[in-house]
Every structure is written in C-alpha cells, then in structure tokens.
Amino acid sequence: MRPEAVAPQPEQHADEEPLVSIRNLETYYSIRGNFADRLVGREAGVVRAVDGVSLDIRRGEVLGLVGESGSGKTTLGRTLLGLVQATGGSVEFEGREITGLPERKFRELRRRIQVVFQDPHASLNPAMTIAQAVGHPLQIHGVEHDRTQLRARVADVLERVGLAPAEAYLDKYPSDLSGGQKQRAVIARALILNPVLLVADEPVSMLDMSVRAKILELMVALKQDFELTYLYITHDLATARFFCDRIAIMYLGRIVEIGPAEAIYADPKHPYTQALLRAIPEPDPTRAVPRDLPRGEVPDAASPPLGCPFHPRCPRAFEPCGWESRDLRDLLEFRWARLAGEPRVEEEQAVVGDLDVLDKPAPEVRLPAARGRKPEEVVALLERIRAEDPQEPFWKGVARLEASGSHVALDFHLPQEPRLEPVGDVSVSCHLYDSAASG
Amino acid sequence: MASTSAPAPITPHGRAKLIALGRATKPIREASGMARFMFWTGVGITLFFVALAIFAPLLSRYNFTQYASGGHRFPQLGHPSSAHWMGTTVQSSDVMSRVVYGAQTELEVVAIALAMSLSVGVPLGLISGYFGGILDRALVLLMDALFAFPYLLIAIVIAFVLATSSIGGGILTAAIAITAAYVPLYFRVVRNHVISVREEPYVDAARALGARPRTVIRKYVFFNVVQNVPPIATLNAADAILLLASLGFLGYGIQPSQGAEWGYDVSRAVSDAASGIWWTGLFPGLAIVLLVTGLTLLGEGLNETLNPVLRQRRFGRFEFDEREPREEALLDQ
Ligand SMILES: Nc1ncnc2c1ncn2[C@@H]1O[C@H](COP(=O)(O)OP(=O)(O)O)[C@@H](O)[C@H]1O
Ligand code: SF4
Ligand SMILES: [Mg+2]
Numbered sequence: 001m002r003p004e005a006v007a008p009q010p011e012q013h014a015d016e017e018p019l020v021s022i023r024n025l026e027t028y029y030s031i032r033g034n035f036a037d038r039l040v041g042r043e044a045g046v047v048r049a050v051d052g053v054s055l056d057i058r059r060g061e062v063l064g065l066v067g068e069s070g071s072g073k074t075t076l077g078r079t080l081l082g083l084v085q086a087t088g089g090s091v092e093f094e095g096r097e098i099t100g101l102p103e104r105k106f107r108e109l110r111r112r113i114q115v116v117f118q119d120p121h122a123s124l125n126p127a128m129t130i131a132q133a134v135g136h137p138l139q140i141h142g143v144e145h146d147r148t149q150l151r152a153r154v155a156d157v158l159e160r161v162g163l164a165p166a167e168a169y170l171d172k173y174p175s176d177l178s179g180g181q182k183q184r185a186v187i188a189r190a191l192i193l194n195p196v197l198l199v200a201d202e203p204v205s206m207l208d209m210s211v212r213a214k215i216l217e218l219m220v221a222l223k224q225d226f227e228l229t230y231l232y233i234t235h236d237l238a239t240a241r242f243f244c245d246r247i248a249i250m251y252l253g254r255i256v257e258i259g260p261a262e263a264i265y266a267d268p269k270h271p272y273t274q275a276l277l278r279a280i281p282e283p284d285p286t287r288a289v290p291r292d293l294p295r296g297e298v299p300d301a302a303s304p305p306l307g308c309p310f311h312p313r314c315p316r317a318f319e320p321c322g323w324e325s326r327d328l329r330d331l332l333e334f335r336w337a338r339l340a341g342e343p344r345v346e347e348e349q350a351v352v353g354d355l356d357v358l359d360k361p362a363p364e365v366r367l368p369a370a371r372g373r374k375p376e377e378v379v380a381l382l383e384r385i386r387a388e389d390p391q392e393p394f395w396k397g398v399a400r401l402e403a404s405g406s407h408v409a410l411d412f413h414l415p416q417e418p419r420l421e422p423v424g425d426v427s428v429s430c431h432l433y434d435s436a437a438s439g
Numbered sequence: 440m441a442s443t444s445a446p447a448p449i450t451p452h453g454r455a456k457l458i459a460l461g462r463a464t465k466p467i468r469e470a471s472g473m474a475r476f477m478f479w480t481g482v483g484i485t486l487f488f489v490a491l492a493i494f495a496p497l498l499s500r501y502n503f504t505q506y507a508s509g510g511h512r513f514p515q516l517g518h519p520s521s522a523h524w525m526g527t528t529v530q531s532s533d534v535m536s537r538v539v540y541g542a543q544t545e546l547e548v549v550a551i552a553l554a555m556s557l558s559v560g561v562p563l564g565l566i567s568g569y570f571g572g573i574l575d576r577a578l579v580l581l582m583d584a585l586f587a588f589p590y591l592l593i594a595i596v597i598a599f600v601l602a603t604s605s606i607g608g609g610i611l612t613a614a615i616a617i618t619a620a621y622v623p624l625y626f627r628v629v630r631n632h633v634i635s636v637r638e639e640p641y642v643d644a645a646r647a648l649g650a651r652p653r654t655v656i657r658k659y660v661f662f663n664v665v666q667n668v669p670p671i672a673t674l675n676a677a678d679a680i681l682l683l684a685s686l687g688f689l690g691y692g693i694q695p696s697q698g699a700e701w702g703y704d705v706s707r708a709v710s711d712a713a714s715g716i717w718w719t720g721l722f723p724g725l726a727i728v729l730l731v732t733g734l735t736l737l738g739e740g741l742n743e744t745l746n747p748v749l750r751q752r753r754f755g756r757f758e759f760d761e762r763e764p765r766e767e768a769l770l771d772q
Contacts, residue, residue: 078643081647083643083646083647107649107651108649110647110648110649111649114647114648115644115647117640117643117644118640119640122639122640122641123640123641123644124641124644125641125645125658125659125662125663126641126663127662127663128658128662136645136648136650136658137648137649140648140649140650140651140654141649186644189644189648193648
C-alpha cells in the first residue's frame with residue numbers, strides 16, 4: 001500500500017537538508033492553581049507535555065508519531081504549527097527558525113504547513129458552508145477573491161479529495177455530511193493552499209472503522225498528487241505500519257525510539273515499543289481490542305518519574321532506570337489492592353507509617369514506622385514482599401534497605417536519564433542499549 | 440472581465456444566503472408543542488403592540504398630551520364612555536391615547552436600549568473572551584461589579600445624572616439608563632460563550648489557516664456565539680419594559696411632556712384606586728403585563744427552539760445518535 005515499494009533509505013540525511021528539524025524542543029503548559037495563586041500570579045506547576053524532543057522530518061516522507069494518549073503528540077504538532085508557544089529548543093522549517101516567530105511573520109508560513117485535526121466535526125465551523133470553509137484559506141491569504149474563481153478552485157479540490165460531484169457538497173453545511181465526508185472536506189481545506197507539510201493529528205481515529213481505510217488510502221494518493229510530507233500522529237501502531245516511512249515512538253513528552261518503519265516492526269528495541277507492538281491484536285488489526293500494555297497507567301506529565309519516564313511500567317527496568325520514593329508507594333498500594341480482603345493487608349498497613357512522605361520524588365526514602373511499631377518490622381515486611389516476588393524490577397533499584405534510628409532507610413541507585421542514541425538502524429533511549437549504564 | 444463576472448457570482452452567493460436563512464429559521468419552522476405555542480403567541484402579542492406603536496396617530500383619537508378637543512375640556516376622571524373608551528385621568532387626558540402612544544414610547548426606548556447594549560456588550564465580550572489576558576480580567580472585574588448592583592439602582596443613578604444634565608428626561612436618557620443596566624449581562628453571556636468556542640478545533644483550524652484575529656472573531660467565533668443572543672435579547676426586552684415602567688413609576692423615567700409612559704401613568708393612578716377609580720390604573724397596567732408576557736413568551740419560545748441543549752433534552756437523546764444511521768446509509772452506496 002505504501003507509495004514506494006522500495007524501502008526508504010535509513011539515516012541518509014547528510015546530503016539533503018531536512019524539511020523540519022526539531023532540536024531539544026520543550027513545550028510546557030502552566031497549570032494555574034486556586035484563586036489565591038492566581039491573585040498573586042503564581043503558577044501551581046507545569047505539565048511537561050513535550051520535554052526535550054529532537055527529530056527531523058525529511059522531504060517527501062511520512063513520519064509517524066506514535067504513543068499513548070497523553071504522551072504529548074498533539075502538543076508537538078501544535079508547537080510545529082505555531083498554535084502553542086515552545087518553552088525552549090528550536091524548530092527549523094526549511095532552514096528557518098520558527099519558534100518564537102511573531103504571529104504576523106508566522107502567517108506566511110501557514111500556506112506551507114497545514115493541519116488535519118482529529119475530530120472532523122469540530123474542525124469545521126458549523127456556520128460555514130463547505131464552499132465557504134474550504135475556500136476561506138484562499139481569501140485569508142489574498143490568493144483569490146473572485147467568487148466564481150474561488151468556487152471553481154474549491155470544486156476542483158473537493159473532487160480531488162473524493163467529494164464528487166463537488167456541486168452536491170458546495171452549499172452543504174458540515175452537519176449535512178457524514179464523518180468521513182467531513183474529514184475529506186477538512187483535508188480539502190488544508191490542501192487548497194498547496195502546502196508542503198501536512199500535520200495529521202489522528203485523522204482517522206474518530207471515524208467509523210469502515211471509513212478509516214478509505215481516508216488513509218486517500219491520504220496516500222494525495223501525498224503523491226500534492227508532493228506532500230506528512231507528520232502523521234497516531235496512537236495506533238497498526239495503522240502507522242501501513243502508512244509511515246519512519247516512526248517515532250513518544251512517551252511522556254520524549255521520543256523513546258525512532259527509525260525506519262521496517263526496523264521498528266521487525267526488531268523493536270525499546271521495551272515500550274515492544275509493549276505497543278505486542279498490544280496490536282493479530283490477525284485483524286482494525287478490530288478494537290483492549291490493549292494489553294504493561295501494568296499501570298501513563299504517569300502524570302506534571303510530575304514525571306525520575307530517570308527513564310517509562311521505568312514504573314517497564315518489565316526490564318534495572319538499577320539506573322530512576323527508581324524512587326513514589327515507586328515504593330505504588331508497589332505497596334498495588335499489592336494491597338491485589339490482596340484486598342485478605343487479613344494480612346490490614347496487618348501490613350498497620351506496620352507501615354504514613355505513605356504520604358513518599359509522594360515527594362526522591363531517590364532516598366526515610367519512611368517512619370507506624371505509631372508504636374519499630375522500623376525493623378517495616379524492613380522485615382519489605383523483605384518478605386521481596387521474597388514473594390524477587391523478579392519484580394523494583395528490587396533491582398534498591399541499593400540499601402535497613403532500619404536506621406526511628407526510620408527505615410531505603411536508598412535507590414542513582415537515577416540516570418537515558419538519551420536517544422543510535423542502535424543499528426534506529427535510535428533508542430533506553431539504558432539497556434547504552435553501555436555506560438548497563439556495563 | 441468585470442462585466443462577465445459581475446452577474447455570475449450573485450447566483451451562488453445569493454443561493455448561499457437563502458440557504459443560510461432557511462437553516463437559521465429551520466428550528467423555528469420545525470418547532471412543535473409548547474415551544475411553538477409560546478413562540479407564536481409571543482409573536483402575536485408583540486406584533487399587536489408594534490402595530491399600536493406604528494399606527495398610534497391613526498388608532499387614537501387624541502394626542503397623549505391633549506386634554507381638550509374642539510374647545511371642550513375633557514372631563515376629569517371621566518368614566519369610560521363612547522368619547523373616551525378607557526376614561527380620562529385627573530388631568531383630563533384620554534387614557535386610551537396614553538396607552539396607545541405608550542406602546543410607541545416603550546418600544547422605542549427598549550429598541551434603542553437593546554441596540555446600544557448589544558453594540559457595546561457583544562463586541563466587548565468577543566474581544567475580552569477571545570484575547571483574554573489583562574484586558575479580560577479588568578473588564579470581568581468591572582462588569583461583575585456592575586452586575587452585582589441591583590440594575591434598577593444603576594438605571595436610577597444614570598437616569599438621575601442624565602436628567603439633570605443637558606440631555607433631559609427624554610427617551611434617550613431612559614434608553615441609556617437601561618443600556619447601562621444590561622451591558623454587563625451581554626458582556627458576560629458573550630464572553631463566557633467565546634471562552635468555550637475559542638477552544639473549538641475549528642477556531643484552532645482557522646488560526647492554523649492563517650486567519651487574523653479579526654477574521655477569526657468575525658467569521659468563526661461571532662456566528663457561533665450570536666445564536667445565543669436573540670432569546671436573551673428578547674427576554675431582556677421584556678425585562679427592560681418592566682425596568683422602564685419602574686423608572687417611570689419612581690419618577691425617574693420619561694417626563695410626561697416627552698412621551699406617554701405606562702409606568703408613570705400607573706404611579707399617578709395609585710391614589711385614584713383608593714377612591715374606586717379603576718380605569719386610570721388598570722389599562723396602562725394591563726398594557727405592561729400584556730407586552731411583558733408577549734415578549735417573555737417569544738423569548739422562551741426562541742430559547743427552547745434555538746438552544747440546542749434544551750432541544751436535546753426535549754428529544755431525550757443527543758444529536759450524535761441521529762448521525763449514525765445516515766452515515767451507514769452513505770456507506771452502503
Ligand atoms: N491546554 C493544555 N493545558 C494544560 N495541559 C495540557 C493542555 N493540553 C494538553 N495538556 C497536557 O499535556 C499532556 C500531553 O497532551 P497531548 O499533547 O494532548 O498528548 P496526546 O496528543 O499524545 O494525547 C497531557 O498530560 C495533557 O494533559
Ligand atoms: S531505560 Fe530502558 S530498561 Fe530502563 S526503564 Fe527505561 S525502558 Fe526500561
Ligand atoms: Mg492528541
């Protein structure tokens with residue numbers, strides 16, 4: 001199905017300048033606290049939605065940006081589109097820095113970078129006809145003002161996205177169209193300015209199963225037709241396989257693995273990529289099946305885990321992966337939830353003191369015993385838990401566990417953040433592949 | 440080129456306008472049950488008063504300031520009779536003329552006040568809501584402070600200040616007083632709606648297309664926000680009638696020489712009622728009640744037919760369900 005049957009050449013970037021070059025990009029959202037905080041203008045915290053991303057988008061390729069919901073894919077796309085301000089780092093488009101560009105200057109670039117959002121229904125102004133909506137970009141940029149010409153150009157682009165005969169759609173309102181037809185109109189609106197880069201943010205995920213393949217096929221055809229480059233954002237590794245030349249796997253604001261699609265599917269390196277691939281239900285990838293991802297959920301991007309952001313869920317995590325206080329709390333609470341109803345849960349809870357001290361992320365823990373209990377009892381309890389499941393990766397992270405005065409002293413190995421480094425055809429951000437940490 | 444392209448664009452454009460009009464009035468045409476009844480009753484009553492106002496000189500035998508005709512002074516506090524269908528007042532003026540001309544005053548004041556408060560409140564709300572920031576915070580603070588005041592109080596203060604100025608106690612003063620009382624309301628309604636519309640993907644899409652803020656507000660935000668305004672404006676009109684009548688009743692409204700005003704007439708009739716003279720108060724009072732009822736029915740009818748949330752509740756399901764079968768039908772082709 002991919003337009004070129006030939007495998008895209010991996011990492012052949014030296015001679016040709018990439019269309020987009022992103023370096024150490026950071027986009028944070030500030031979350032405002034309560035009224036008192038707002039009164040003094042204090043920020044209650046930041047969500048690191050994009051947290052140090054570097055990648056290139058090459059001319060003519062389809063780069064897939066894949067990750068679970070909340071991993072920052074949309075934010076990355078919106079930063080590229082200039083819809084949110086980057087906090088740090090750089091984005092170069094055709095060799096020109098575009099972060100921090102004032103809207104006035106950005107406007108001319110918008111003819112070259114266009115977007116298709118997830119929800120076709122919400123992406124169209126309900127008060128505009130299809131002709132008005134699709135033709136508006138031409139008016140905005142002063143390309144075409146003559147009504148007849150405008151209409152003719154809209155009709156032309158509508159037919160090219162498969163809304164034919166265009167006359168049947170021109171004077172319709174979005175609410176008169178089906179989801180798939182609306183998404184076609186949205187694509188037409190994005191293409192009428194002849195952009196070079198199209199950011200497609202989950203363009204089919206809100207469509208009917210049966211329409212999805214058609215829209216994707218249309219996008220493949222249009223890529224040739226309009227000589228487009230795509231940034232294709234999706235949470236669905238299965239459709240990415242059919243569509244993308246290269247794939248970047250994103251997790252909690254970072255790229256954890258990036259490389260040619262073949263390499264990623266044939267030999268996934270990062271434990272997160274491996275988990276995502278395992279979660280694709282075979283043999284029918286279009287069927288919706290609950291995903292069998294590793295334990296737990298995507299952590300809160302407002303206070304990401306120390307070290308490797310994936311370590312709390314990683315089955316292969318080891319010493320340097322960033323073990324910390326909150327992992328102990330998760331371990332205990334997960335255990336008690338699993339054993340709920342058994343009498344020993346209450347006994348165990350009576351031994352351990354207030355778990356709230358564990359909420360502050362730190363690689364050393366000073367955990368008090370419960371009132372009237374000795375820290376030695378807590379140590380014994382933790383050792384018993386370790387003995388029950390010694391394979392649990394958490395214990396690899398523990399460097400020291402002993403009673404010390406009135407507390408339990410629990411020290412973890414120092415967290416190290418993995419960096420994206422080339423491994424074979426791909427680049428991976430995981431300590432398993434960096435010799436310094438694993439050696 | 441110009442000669443050939445001139446007539447052609449009219450057709451598609453005019454057609455689009457017609458379609459837009461058809462779409463905008465569709466919920467009203469399709470309204471049913473209670474909403475339909477309320478809407479059309481409201482329309483009937485309101486049109487009746489509009490007709491009174493327009494044809495006042497034809498419908499009423501005397502002017503509202505007239506107390507004599509053909510050299511004969513009208514009777515004081517005369518019973519309703521063939522010469523004075525609704526009787527006369529203590530100043531010998533004809534109650535019916537005052538009621539009929541009163542429709543003119545009320546509707547004029549309310550129309551001017553609505554136009555002014557809309558043309559101040561709506562743009563302020565649009566700008567404040569869309570751009571946010573310091574301007575927004577300052578405006579919200581100011582408007583909330585105004586909103587917290589009883590609006591009758593605001594209107595009285597404004598009316599009082601203006602009446603003592605060169606403008607005097609006429610229609611414009613009353614309209615400005617009412618405007619000041621309603622601007623915060625429109626501001627709030629529009630601003631809050633803009634805040635939610637601003638987050639809609641189609642607004643983001645417009646920005647991504649390169650539309651300037653002015654274009655985004657005019658073409659993408661405005662149309663989706665103003666849909667809320669007609670029901671509110673109509674309900675407000677009903678409210679404004681009461682406000683104007685209250686001002687008149689308290690003596691801060693239209694001065695009797697400037698126009699006939701029902702609230703003022705009712706206030707003058709209060710003392711009559713004690714001595715069994717019912718006609719001086721009853722007819723202007725009835726007029727107030729009837730017009731307010733008409734406008735309220737119209738507003739509620741509009742609200743119920745235009746407001747999608749209410750509409751969905753009435754059908755007991757969401758629009759989403761309606762779309763599904765159609766989508767399947769299209770796929771079958
Ligand atoms: N406007 C916003 N304000 C604050 N936080 C946001 C905003 N948009 C997204 N986020 C947060 O940023 C993170 C990344 O979100 P998003 O970019 O939408 O991810 P994805 O598209 O991969 O689902 C999430 O934790 C989300 O809650
Ligand atoms: S660095 Fe690699 S092994 Fe360690 S937690 Fe992260 S993904 Fe797992
Ligand atoms: Mg998203």
